[in-house]
Amino acid sequence: MSDNNDLIATKELTLHMGPQHPSAHGVLHLILDLQGEKIVHAEPDIGYLHRGTEKIAEGLLYHQFVPYTDRLDYMSAMSNNLAYVQAVEKLMGIELPERAKYIRVVAAELSRVAGHLLAIGSWALDLGAMTILLYAMREREYVLDIFEQICGARMTLTYLRVGGVRYDFTDGCKEACRTMLEVFPARIDEYETILTGNRVWIQRNKGVGVLTAEEAIDLGLSGPALRASGVKWDIRKDEPYLVYDRLEFDVPTGTNGDCFDRYLCRMEEIRQSMRIIKQALRDMPDGPFNVDIPEIVPPVKPDVYKNMEALIHHFKYVSQGFKAPKGEAYSSIEAPKGELGVYIVSDGSERPFRLKIRSPSFMNLQTVNAMAEGRYLADVVAVVSSLDPVFGECDK
């Protein structure tokens, strides 16, 4: 930045970046007030992908809403499934069988790996390092193949359901996970070789979009972006759900709170996720993967064709659903982007009276102005990428 800023008389300009812009991560519309190339004010304008998910939920049975959660953060659908079914289970007071808990941990961590890979890939692409995107897509394919083996779908998974999971986690899936765990560490190191010491990458990220811990907390930032500011807050550690309290993993934090630290945090989280998957596969017990409550768990499909009672059971489940007690519950998980919470108000019927999704992308985007103000236009791209917003989730 030159010192003769005052001498150069430039007119303030308003630039609309997005919603159709290759580095807008979907449909982000940024209204940027510019003084020359410097940002005076950055105002995110969201809502281009608003589909009224919460309104739709009010008209659906509890078990019918699970597929809609896949479409929120479509980069890591398992985490959304988990946040939703966990909230319903909390509301109903259901305790899961051990095996289901371990399966869910593996599923959630796999989707974190997939989400972070794409976050780093698209971030590098936005800043001109296209190689990483191709590599990350290649590695993400491993995870998607495992998902396909688990439940038949690759992105819109709907694998978890209230009371457990839809299919058993077979030995074949375990084997596929183990192969992934063997391949990945070397690949992640390869990314680091390309990016972490790369001068261009460092120049574009280090010292860019700095947020202090106080600012970040005040603005409601969460997830790896907040941890990069030095706040050691991970819901998996601080309010353990499933079996995270029995698994060993570290929570990486940064010191500078800039884009570079957010990148390092995500890289380390991929490694820690693999550590978690390894332990969960090792400790996963045998046994049922659903709770033993017929109202909320449908019969297995082959039985429906042969057994009259199972057919009736299936019909009742699909058409009537199940009731949740009157009351309200909020349950949150550590999603790849931050705190993903679901708040359900129940009036005692089989449909939620009000369902609110606390999406991390939405809350995190509030910090764009604080990070971009006074910086150059090119830094906005790094700032937005470092938050990793996904608009299916942000706009709901």
Next chain:
Amino acid sequence: MKTVAEDSVLVKKVVDNFWDAVVATTLFRGEVTHMVKVSAIVSICDFLKTDPDLRMNYLVDVIGVDYYAETPRFEVVYHLYSLPKKHRIRLKVRVNEGDQVPSVTHIWSGANWPEREAFDMFGIVFEGHPDLRRIYMAEDWQGHPLRKDYPLRGYKDRYNPYGMEREEEWSPGKKQG
């Protein structure tokens, strides 16, 4: 998941200090909820943030709920979290249509967008909010989609031929025939 006991500091401190403002306190599924008076919401939030035993420095969410046909009609729910103490609390206020809720943006800047969302979706007005505009819907949108009397398929216009017919003299929140 952590549960909150009845003699917890989350219950006692709030009830003791604001005994005239707390309408009801409930414990359900290990979560503590205080229903409070609208006039006291800012002072309670301020207290929750600054009190050394509570230190609710993180605003998780601000949520609108529409209890249509009840009076007061709306409920505003605040989810708070304490990063140093690792505990959560829920505050609720009830407001009628047209009433104003004091904004908490000056306590937690992060309340900005969730309050805008509640305004957009329910038409709840937050007094003292720095920039109370619609956030999801278009600026010129009429009505508030998450209200219970707003039809699921929306209102008829040139983009939505299958929507419901809008009455001639329609205003947000007016009961549909």
